[in-house]
Amino acid sequence: MTTIRAKKAFPWHIIFFLGPGLLIYLTVSVYPLLDTLRLSLYNEEYNGDLTFTGLSNFSKLLFDVVWSDPFWNATWNNLKFFVVHMLIQNPIGLLLAVLLSSPKLRMRNSYRTLIFLPTMLSVVIIGFVWQLLLSPLWGITENFMWDIGLGNYFDAWLGKESSALFTLSLISVWQFVGLPMMLIYAALLSIPDELIDASVVDGSSAWQTFYNIKLPLIMPTIGMVSILTFVANFNAFELIYTVKGALAGPNFSTDIMGTLFYRTFFGFQLQEGSLTMGAAVATLMFLVILVGVALYLFLFQRRVQRFAL
Amino acid sequence: MNFALPMKHNRGKALVTHAVLMTYTLIALFPIFVVIINSFKTRKAIFNDPLALPTAETFSLVGFEEVLLRSEFGLFFSNSLIVSVVSIFFVLLLGAMMAWALTEYSFKGNMLIGILVAMGIMIPIRLGTVSILELMSNLHLVNTLWALIFVYIAQGLPLAVYILSEFIKQVPKELKEAARCDGVSEIKIFFTIILPLIRPAMATVAVFTMIPIWNDLWFPLILAPSDGNQTITLGVQQFIGQYVTDWNSVLASLTLAIVPVLILYMIFSRQLIRGLTSGAVK
Numbered sequence: 001m002t003t004i005r006a007k008k009a010f011p012w013h014i015i016f017f018l019g020p021g022l023l024i025y026l027t028v029s030v031y032p033l034l035d036t037l038r039l040s041l042y043n044e045e046y047n048g049d050l051t052f053t054g055l056s057n058f059s060k061l062l063f064d065v066v067w068s069d070p071f072w073n074a075t076w077n078n079l080k081f082f083v084v085h086m087l088i089q090n091p092i093g094l095l096l097a098v099l100l101s102s103p104k105l106r107m108r109n110s111y112r113t114l115i116f117l118p119t120m121l122s123v124v125i126i127g128f129v130w131q132l133l134l135s136p137l138w139g140i141t142e143n144f145m146w147d148i149g150l151g152n153y154f155d156a157w158l159g160k161e162s163s164a165l166f167t168l169s170l171i172s173v174w175q176f177v178g179l180p181m182m183l184i185y186a187a188l189l190s191i192p193d194e195l196i197d198a199s200v201v202d203g204s205s206a207w208q209t210f211y212n213i214k215l216p217l218i219m220p221t222i223g224m225v226s227i228l229t230f231v232a233n234f235n236a237f238e239l240i241y242t243v244k245g246a247l248a249g250p251n252f253s254t255d256i257m258g259t260l261f262y263r264t265f266f267g268f269q270l271q272e273g274s275l276t277m278g279a280a281v282a283t284l285m286f287l288v289i290l291v292g293v294a295l296y297l298f299l300f301q302r303r304v305q306r307f308a309l
Numbered sequence: 310m311n312f313a314l315p316m317k318h319n320r321g322k323a324l325v326t327h328a329v330l331m332t333y334t335l336i337a338l339f340p341i342f343v344v345i346i347n348s349f350k351t352r353k354a355i356f357n358d359p360l361a362l363p364t365a366e367t368f369s370l371v372g373f374e375e376v377l378l379r380s381e382f383g384l385f386f387s388n389s390l391i392v393s394v395v396s397i398f399f400v401l402l403l404g405a406m407m408a409w410a411l412t413e414y415s416f417k418g419n420m421l422i423g424i425l426v427a428m429g430i431m432i433p434i435r436l437g438t439v440s441i442l443e444l445m446s447n448l449h450l451v452n453t454l455w456a457l458i459f460v461y462i463a464q465g466l467p468l469a470v471y472i473l474s475e476f477i478k479q480v481p482k483e484l485k486e487a488a489r490c491d492g493v494s495e496i497k498i499f500f501t502i503i504l505p506l507i508r509p510a511m512a513t514v515a516v517f518t519m520i521p522i523w524n525d526l527w528f529p530l531i532l533a534p535s536d537g538n539q540t541i542t543l544g545v546q547q548f549i550g551q552y553v554t555d556w557n558s559v560l561a562s563l564t565l566a567i568v569p570v571l572i573l574y575m576i577f578s579r580q581l582i583r584g585l586t587s588g589a590v591k
Contacts, residue, residue, distance in 0.1 A: 014414050017499065021470075022407065025429065027459075030429075032444060033436055102322075102323070114334045117337060117571075117574060121570055123526070129341065129344050138356065
């Protein structure tokens with residue numbers, strides 16, 4: 001019906017509906033991304049002129065020690081940051097979701113709302129809050145650890161090269177655990193009761209029911225949680241910047257791709273900012289995210305489709 | 310069958326479930342609670358007994374006085390409010406219009422535009438920052454709230470189009486066809502029939518759009534870092550960076566940033582959680 005209509009006259013109404021939104025999206029989102037990819041192939045001269053240099057920015061970033069050391073350091077750190085989220089945040093989220101979905105649980109809504117609360121707050125706020133709590137000056141954490149008999153293990157974790165990154169990862173895990181919890185909880189709720197009942201009638205234990213029935217059914221959601229975690233982690237910046245500043249100290253031990261991108265683009269004490277090198281870092285981040293998303297679509301979307309309800 | 314045993318077993322299980330959930334709830338709330346109670350105490354009390362509630366002797370508002378005196382908290386707050394409200398308004402309006410066009414009409418390029426918009430859900434707009442800054446400086450929008458508003462509209466549109474499309478698809482065909490038979494224009498159909506019907510979905514989209522905008526540090530830091538155009542998140546970051554040793558002020562500024570969000574969360578958490586758990590975002 002609409003096609004007949006469209007043939008009659010030029011579809012002005014489509015332009016009216018689509019135009020303004022698409023214009024803003026193309027100008028402020030699509031074009032800058034493509035332009036960033038383009039700029040990564042140029043070099044900025046001292047007078048501000050751009051000359052085409054092909055892939056030389058990338059070969060600098062990947063192989064020239066001055067650039068590649070920080071780059072691989074940031075990539076490696078970012079990977080650790082991601083692994084901590086995958087191994088701690090998402091399993092805890094899963095556990096909480098399973099507990100929340102137990103039948104006839106009282107205060108379910110209160111738990112849900114309260115555990116999700118930190119996710120709502122700005123990463124900046126959370127960063128400062130934990131900086132205060134972990135501060136040896138204030139001593140809240142230290143006193144608490146003495147109280148439970150672990151006082152000897154307390155340290156200024158955020159200030160040590162060996163522990164700063166892990167501590168920051170845990171802060172981020174603490175803040176965002178509500179997200180996997182909520183999404184997995186929703187997936188668990190959507191499993192038909194008959195399936196569970198059938199499994200119980202067949203004599204499966206709670207663990208067997210979970211492992212054989214529920215887990216395969218929530219796999220698509222776990223896949224989605226993983227890719228969301230991946231994209232968010234490889235795009236993170238605020239927490240490190242708030243707690244450790246743009247230099248991601250001590251000695252760049254908490255540097256991740258987001259902070260490296262910021263420093264490369266805007267410069268810092270040791271190095272002038274560069275438009276084109278910044279674009280090159282952003283392009284590599286883009287490729288990393290693209291690979292992650294492609295892997296997700298390939299592995300998860302295809303394999304788990306047969307489980308989909 | 311003997312029911313007594315499983316019952317007992319269930320009660321034990323319920324107890325463990327509650328214990329775990331309660332422990333985690335405490336872990337989630339404790340840090341925020343400590344910051345808020347200490348912002349109402351004297352400096353001495355903050356250090357002497359951080360876990361005590363403020364009493365008549367230890368109660369003090371000196372931190373808040375300092376913050377309100379030394380920074381333009383009210384201004385930052387209203388900047389954040391303006392940026393969020395204007396961005397959300399356009400994300401909802403333009404997002405609904407795009408969703409309607411993409412789901413209702415078949416035309417050349419429909420699929421391509423759909424995919425292009427969907428890619429925006431996964432690919433962070435931040436990656437284009439280098440060129441966004443150039444673009445905004447060419448448009449003379451750097452250090453204005455408009456730069457942020459444009460970026461946030463572009464950032465919010467993909468998810469809005471996606472969620473709203475799902476809802477627009479559910480509008481019964483008969484409604485639209487009846488209106489068309491009566492000669493109602495497409496534009497009027499959209500604004501008088503479709504928009505009111507998808508209002509509940511728009512509330513969900515509004516909440517999802519609001520959170521990242523309100524909490525963002527990256528774009529305010531790059532596009533509007535000074536001249537009284539700071540948003541609240543950037544304002545707090547800069548203020549604390551400057552007065553890092555003044556514990557009263559630090560705690561008070563954190564509390565001032567947390568409390569409005571807490572209040573909004575208490576009001577809208579139902580909406581938000583329903584959105585998250587109804588499968589609207591998948």
